[in-house]
Structures are given as C-alpha cells and as structure tokens.
Amino acid sequence: MRINKSAIVMGLYLLFLLLPIYWLLNMSLKTNTEILNTFTLWPNSPTLDNYRTILTDPAWYMGYVNSLIYVVMNTVISLAVALPAAYAFSRYNFMGDKHLFFWLLSQRMAPPAVFALPFFQFYSSVGLFDTHIAVALAHCLFNVPLAVWILEGFMRGVPKEIDETAYIDGYSFGRFFVKIFMPLIASGIGVAAFFCFMFSWVELLLSRTLTTVDAKPISAIMTRTQGASGIDWGVLAAAGILTVVPGALVIYFVRNYIAKGFALGRV
Amino acid sequence: MAWMAWTWPTAAFFAFIACTLIVFSVLAIKYPETPRRGILGTETTRGDRVFISLLGSAFINLAWLGIVGENQPWALAVCLVYAAAVFRWV
Amino acid sequence: MEKTVNQKAWFLVLPVLVLVAFSAVIPLMTVVNYSVQDTFGQNQFFWAGLEWFREMLESERMWNALGRQLLFSGIILAIEIPLGIFVALNMPKSGFWSSVCLVLMSLPLLIPWNVVGTIWQIFGRVDIGLLGYTLDAVGISYNYTQDVFAAWFTIIIMDVWHWTSLVALLAYAGLKSIPDAYYQAAKIDQASRWNVFRYIELPKMMGVLMIAILLRFMDSFMIYTEPFVVTGGGPGNATTLLSIDLVKMALGQFDLGPAAAFSLMYNLVILTMAYVFYTVMTTLEKRGG
Missing domain, CATH: 1.10.3720.10 (MetI-like)
Known part of the structure; x- marks a missing residue:
C-alpha cells in the first residue's frame, strides 16, 4: 500500500506544479479571440502564430x-x-x-x-x-x-x-x-x-x-x-x-x- | 567620484572601519589566538567579536534614535560598554 | 580535512575579492553617503545628518511593510517546510521515476521570476485562468486585483508553487544520506512509521532543514519580482513587501536619502540573519565531521 500512497502524493504534487505551466502552454497555442471568448481546457484550433510573432x-x-x-x-x-x-x-x-x-x-x-x-x-x-x-x-x-x-x-x-x-x-x-x-x-x-x-x-x-x-x-x-x-x-x-x-x-x-x-x- | 557624494563624516566612518580591520589584522599576526567558547555557545575569535560589536552597535544606535531620539553621542557610549561586554564574555 | 596554513592563498582569493568589492563595497558606501544627505537632483547634495533614519524609524509606511513582510515569510515557511518534507518522504528513492521527479520538480526553480508572476497572473484571472475560472464557477468570489485576501492567497500559493521543490529537494538529499541499516534496525524493533520519522529521519534531516528554513526565510525577505508582477503591491498597499516599497521609493520617486536609510536598515537585518545562518552552517559541518 505504501508505494501506492506515495505515488498518489507525488502525482498530486507534480500535477500542482505542472498545471500552471500547462495553462501557459495552452494559452500560447490559442488565438487571442479564443482566449478571450471561450474558456477551453485545450486549444480548439492550435496555432503557432504567437511563436511566429516572437521569432520574426x-x-x-x-x-x-x-x-x-x-x-x-x-x-x-x-x-x-x-x-x-x-x-x-x-x-x-x-x-x-x-x-x-x-x-x-x-x-x-x-x-x-x-x-x-x-x-x-x-x-x-x-x-x-x-x-x-x-x-x-x-x-x-x-x-x-x-x-x-x-x-x-x-x-x-x-x-x-x-x-x-x-x-x-x-x-x-x-x-x-x-x-x-x-x-x-x-x-x-x-x-x-x-x-x-x-x-x-x-x-x-x-x-x-x-x-x-x-x-x-x-x-x-x-x-x-x-x-x-x-x-x-x-x-x-x-x-x-x-x-x-x-x-x-x-x-x-x-x-x-x-x-x-x-x-x-x-x- | 562625484556620483558617490562623499562627505567628511561618512569618509571618517569608513576610515574608522578600515583602521579597525587593519589593527585587528596586525594583532592576528603578532598574537595568534585560539577560538574560545563564549556565552553564545559558539566558538569565536577576536574577528568575530569585532563583527558582533559593530553589528550590535548599529542596532543600538538605531534603537537610540528611534526611542530616545536626541543626544546621539550617548548612544556611542552605550556601544562602547556593549563592545567591552562582547569582548569579555562572548 | 586538515588544512595547511599558507598566506599565499590570498593571491588565489584576490580576483574574487576585487570583483565583489567592486560590485558590493562601492555601492554600499554610496548608499551610506546618500543616507545622510538630501538632494535636489544634478548631483547636488546637502548634509541631512541622521534625519532620514529618524524619518524612516518613525514612518508607518516602513513598519507596515516590515509587518507584511514578516507575515508573508512566516506563512510561506509554515506551508513550505512541512509540505516539502512530506513530498521528500514520498519521492521514489531511485530509478527512472526518481529522475523524472527531480527534473520536473526543478522546473519551477528555473523559470524567470517575472514569468512565474505572469503564469500566476494568468492562472488566477477569472476570465481566462484555470484557477480563477474554477473558483468562480464553484461560487467563490475571487479577484486578486480588488480583494486583499485573494491577493494574499495568490502570492502565497505562487510562492509555495515556486519554492516548495527547493525544500523538498534539500530534504530529499538529507534522506538519501541515511544508511539502510537504520531502517532495518527500526523494522526489527517494529517501530511505527511516525517513530521512524521522529527518531531516524528527522534528526538526520535536521542539518539540511536548518539550511532550507534559513534560505527560504532570507530569500522570501527580499522577494520582489513575483508579487510585483501579479499584484503590483496592491490592492492599495496590501501586498507591498519590503523590496517593493524600497524600489518604489528609490527608483520610482528617486528619494535617494530615505531610500538609502531604508536600504541600510534592511541590509542590517539581512546581515544579522546571514551571520546566524553562517554560524549554524559551520557548527553543523563541524559536528557532522
């Protein structure tokens, strides 16, 4: 049982660490219209435009x-x-x-x-x-x-x-x-x-x-x-x-x- | 150097600190010492005691300024007593 | 290790000495000079004596910032230290998953501090952030730009997110240094989980834990960027911590004198803590051999 419990604790902690980062990643792949108008857990139409803006x-x-x-x-x-x-x-x-x-x-x-x-x-x-x-x-x-x-x-x-x-x-x-x-x-x-x-x-x-x-x-x-x-x-x-x-x-x-x-x- | 805005009192202050350092360095060469254990329960050397005295003096001066608020030179007298105590017992 | 006495070693230290003197002593002397003078720009200075120190000591603004700072540091220590130990106890000891945990846990430590701020700024927004949206959806009113409690909640959870891993990694390193024999002995004695923690793990971790506590305390004492990005010190002055207040005074209003006096007192407190930290470190290392 102990191993299982540890795994759950670590899983929850890592989730807590990664969730905000995931959210940032999620937003970076959306258009501003999508960000502001609909609330979605993942990008509906992923776009790399934001990255293009920065890299050019x-x-x-x-x-x-x-x-x-x-x-x-x-x-x-x-x-x-x-x-x-x-x-x-x-x-x-x-x-x-x-x-x-x-x-x-x-x-x-x-x-x-x-x-x-x-x-x-x-x-x-x-x-x-x-x-x-x-x-x-x-x-x-x-x-x-x-x-x-x-x-x-x-x-x-x-x-x-x-x-x-x-x-x-x-x-x-x-x-x-x-x-x-x-x-x-x-x-x-x-x-x-x-x-x-x-x-x-x-x-x-x-x-x-x-x-x-x-x-x-x-x-x-x-x-x-x-x-x-x-x-x-x-x-x-x-x-x-x-x-x-x-x-x-x-x-x-x-x-x-x-x-x-x-x-x-x-x- | 103009941007550093030196004044005589602050220059004297740093000169004093520098002299203290030099005096104690010379002392350390002439009369080497072994650390001793004082009331704080930690091993201290002369250098540590200088540091504790200076740090404490800063706080004493600030406390004097905040609580008494006048006759600042008297705070220095308290500092001297404090430094003597540090050297005796710490 | 026995060290030999060698005064020539000074030459090896000299570059560091010059560099740090250059970047620490000269600025510090300047701060001292500014703290006893008044200026009206154009490098014209007037003697002000201890006036600024008196003003700062009597200023409610500084004491309030200090109070908020102590509250902030206290809360984050109370959360991060136990949580960090708890996480460390549950980390896999070896193998693939241990590396995965190490890498993922280090990740928040390497994110630029303003990006940490940005992440939580976005994450906490009611319209576009997961946290804010969820809280809003379940009916909790949450708005960190308006509500003092929400602002504090946000900067504290942000700091926990950012730094608990450091405590956990330090505690984990302490745990790994415990030989297996200790655990086996405990097993033979049929010690409970709590007793194993209390009498084996905790004493062995004490050293690194002291370091973790002092490091977190000092680092939280000079926190600037993250809360500044999220709340800008607001609402009102509710989250204006010491550094935020100081930067506002020094670079925002260019009040050199008061800012310098403030800096010196701030530095004194830090110096005292650093001395305690150093004494604890050396004592521990001596005892540990």
Whole structure:
C-alpha cells in the first residue's frame, strides 16, 4: 500500500506544479479571440502564430539573445574567479579566511533592491549603462559567492594526497589545476554553472534597472506587452514558454548532478 | 567620484572601519589566538567579536534614535560598554 | 580535512575579492553617503545628518511593510517546510521515476521570476485562468486585483508553487544520506512509521532543514519580482513587501536619502540573519565531521 500512497502524493504534487505551466502552454497555442471568448481546457484550433510573432520580430527575439549573452558572460566570469578562490578556501588556512568566507556569503543574501539604485548611478557614471557586461558584473554580486560556496563543498571531497602527489611529480600549480584537479571536480563545476546560470537567468530587478534598449533582457520586454488594445495574452504566454525552454534544457543536462548539488545544501 | 557624494563624516566612518580591520589584522599576526567558547555557545575569535560589536552597535544606535531620539553621542557610549561586554564574555 | 596554513592563498582569493568589492563595497558606501544627505537632483547634495533614519524609524509606511513582510515569510515557511518534507518522504528513492521527479520538480526553480508572476497572473484571472475560472464557477468570489485576501492567497500559493521543490529537494538529499541499516534496525524493533520519522529521519534531516528554513526565510525577505508582477503591491498597499516599497521609493520617486536609510536598515537585518545562518552552517559541518 505504501508505494501506492506515495505515488498518489507525488502525482498530486507534480500535477500542482505542472498545471500552471500547462495553462501557459495552452494559452500560447490559442488565438487571442479564443482566449478571450471561450474558456477551453485545450486549444480548439492550435496555432503557432504567437511563436511566429516572437521569432520574426527582432524587438522580441533580441531580448532572448541579450539575456543569453549576459547570462553566459556572468557564468564564465563567476566560475573563472570562483575556481581559484574555492581552491584556496578548501585547502588552506590563511589570515581572515573565515571572515572573508562569511563576507562573501553575506553578499549572496544581499537584497538586489538595495543595490539597484547605486548600481544604476555607478554604471551610468562609468558609461557602462545599457551594456551586457554591466548586467553580467552586477549579477556577480550574488553569483560569485554562490559559485565559491558550491565549489568549495565539492573540492573538499577531493583528497589532498592528489595535490601533493602531483606537486612531487613536478606539476606546476597551473598545470595541476587545469589538467588534474578540474576534471576531478567536473560535476561540481557543472552544478556551480547550473546555479549561476539559473540565478542570472531568473533575475529581473537588476537587469531591468541597468538596461534600456541595447541590452534589454527578455523579462523586461515581456512586461511591456500591454498595447492600446489591452494585453496580448497569446504572445505573452508564448514568450513565457520560450523562457522556460533554456532552463529545462539546462536541467536535463545536469540532472544527474542536481541531487548531489542539493546534498551539500549549498544553494 | 562625484556620483558617490562623499562627505567628511561618512569618509571618517569608513576610515574608522578600515583602521579597525587593519589593527585587528596586525594583532592576528603578532598574537595568534585560539577560538574560545563564549556565552553564545559558539566558538569565536577576536574577528568575530569585532563583527558582533559593530553589528550590535548599529542596532543600538538605531534603537537610540528611534526611542530616545536626541543626544546621539550617548548612544556611542552605550556601544562602547556593549563592545567591552562582547569582548569579555562572548 | 586538515588544512595547511599558507598566506599565499590570498593571491588565489584576490580576483574574487576585487570583483565583489567592486560590485558590493562601492555601492554600499554610496548608499551610506546618500543616507545622510538630501538632494535636489544634478548631483547636488546637502548634509541631512541622521534625519532620514529618524524619518524612516518613525514612518508607518516602513513598519507596515516590515509587518507584511514578516507575515508573508512566516506563512510561506509554515506551508513550505512541512509540505516539502512530506513530498521528500514520498519521492521514489531511485530509478527512472526518481529522475523524472527531480527534473520536473526543478522546473519551477528555473523559470524567470517575472514569468512565474505572469503564469500566476494568468492562472488566477477569472476570465481566462484555470484557477480563477474554477473558483468562480464553484461560487467563490475571487479577484486578486480588488480583494486583499485573494491577493494574499495568490502570492502565497505562487510562492509555495515556486519554492516548495527547493525544500523538498534539500530534504530529499538529507534522506538519501541515511544508511539502510537504520531502517532495518527500526523494522526489527517494529517501530511505527511516525517513530521512524521522529527518531531516524528527522534528526538526520535536521542539518539540511536548518539550511532550507534559513534560505527560504532570507530569500522570501527580499522577494520582489513575483508579487510585483501579479499584484503590483496592491490592492492599495496590501501586498507591498519590503523590496517593493524600497524600489518604489528609490527608483520610482528617486528619494535617494530615505531610500538609502531604508536600504541600510534592511541590509542590517539581512546581515544579522546571514551571520546566524553562517554560524549554524559551520557548527553543523563541524559536528557532522
């Protein structure tokens, strides 16, 4: 009986999770007339027009490109600086290490709303306003600490004898790190990249504050679907579905590591 | 730098924080210490106690401002007492 | 693991330090500077002392936002933590279905926050949304743009939808670390289901659960986008949480001084919570070995 009961619980929970997403998908395949005039549980005459609108209009699809550019930039920067730092934290004691670690962690918790205004002033004054790099750097505020934190957990699991053997064999630090150490914690790097991608991808407040035209993310464009004739629900829903796709793809690729990432409790 | 709108008092404030950090870093090099267990039941080092003192002082100042509302410098005196207590017992 | 003392390790940390200092310390200093001054635009500043702090401490607006925030965080914790544990206990332990559950459960976590808002905005509408339509059809009056209770109901169920999976996944990871031997011993003792949970599973999950509780508490404390998209802080100010209020003040009205004072106090509270979180984490890790 127990297995059955669990299955029912999980079934209900997953239904609760998927129903709103299904509804969005459902709406994205309908015309606005159908959405507003009849209430149907599935599209009567499925249409891809809403998607066509988005994928053929640069004002729309550039939003996705912009988002992807800064998210990838941010993930690369975060990992590049976090890798050596996490190694230092996991292997060595040095002056102020614990305080530094806490300070980094506290940045992960800092509310973006507090930083929105000074970032806006700062990037305006150095002429980086409305560029991809500005958003990528701003997101480093919470992603770098996060990456350090996750990577440190994974690196701690690698026995130190490996480092020592490599140094005895005459490896330099750089060569050891890239050739031996990084493959060993590949899953950790994957998990860290996943979370950096995720938090940069879902963030709206900073990315919207720091951009106007050239680097405007898709999330900000979506907030402006309200036209003279009311909200274009079909296109809005289609745009929403398209933002779910990259996330779903990323989850699929790292699915075997996610559980391990959560096991460390470092999100 | 103009957009940062520096003022003397805030600059002095940050200079004070920076000096505290430097002094305690020097102390940590000259007189290394082992963590001890205080009344909070957690292991603390000098650095932790500095942090707890500063954080608590901020709250003391705000409370003073909200409840008493005048003679702000006296709040600093309370902070000093508080910091001494933290260093003694935490 | 025994760590060796090596001051050169500082060089490895340096890039992170520079980057985070660049993106955290400079803005924070700016906020401090703004908080003691008044401005009339054009970068002209006037000394205001502690005036803004006093004003904020006496402003009903901030205390009300804080009250709403605490209520919101309290409610979502009270729902998400038990529900998350319950779901984790029922997740398949291995095999194909376990992967399916993992992937599907992670899905809400990777949806951009404003899209989460959009999904529920649509889902809850009486004319075109499944939830709103169903509630309306069974005769419950439900309108989240007009009715305070409905607005709260919507943002809470949205947060539960969005984040319960995180709690569940953390709890699940904790459960998976329990060796089979424990369960077998319990079986021999003929322990009831409740006792197995109470004396084996719960203590083993305690660590990750503490993390889950603190993470959810802190993250819910800075929630902005989702409720903003759904209710815009309304009806009236009924769902104006701390971040929404702050953004309104800072970027909407460009009241630099009050917004900065508000930010600093907000940050202080978060910093305190972060310290508690860190202490709990390190203590747990030390105990866990």
